Amino acid sequence: MKKVALIIGGSRGIGRAIALRLARSGFNIWLTYKGNHEAAGKVKSEIEAVGSACDLISFDI
Numbered sequence: 001m002k003k004v005a006l007i008i009g010g011s012r013g014i015g016r017a018i019a020l021r022l023a024r025s026g027f028n029i030w031l032t033y034k035g036n037h038e039a040a041g042k043v044k045s046e047i048e049a050v051g052s053a054c055d056l057i058s059f060d061i
Helices: 013-024 037-049
Strands: 004-007 028-033 054-058
Touching (some): 013 028, 013 037
Parallel strands (some): 004 028
C-alpha cells in the first residue's frame, strides 16, 4: 500500500514541484487548489503518468 501525501496549493509553482517529486518517490497524492482547474488537471495527469494516483480537492483555505 502506497503512502499518501497531502499537498496544499499544488497546481502550480513549488507545490506542483513537490507533488511531482513525491509522486516519483512512490506516494499517492491528494492535491488541493483554489480554482485553476486546468492547471490542477495537468498536474494530475503528470502524476498519473509516473504511476501514482492523484485526487484533486478544490477549496479556498
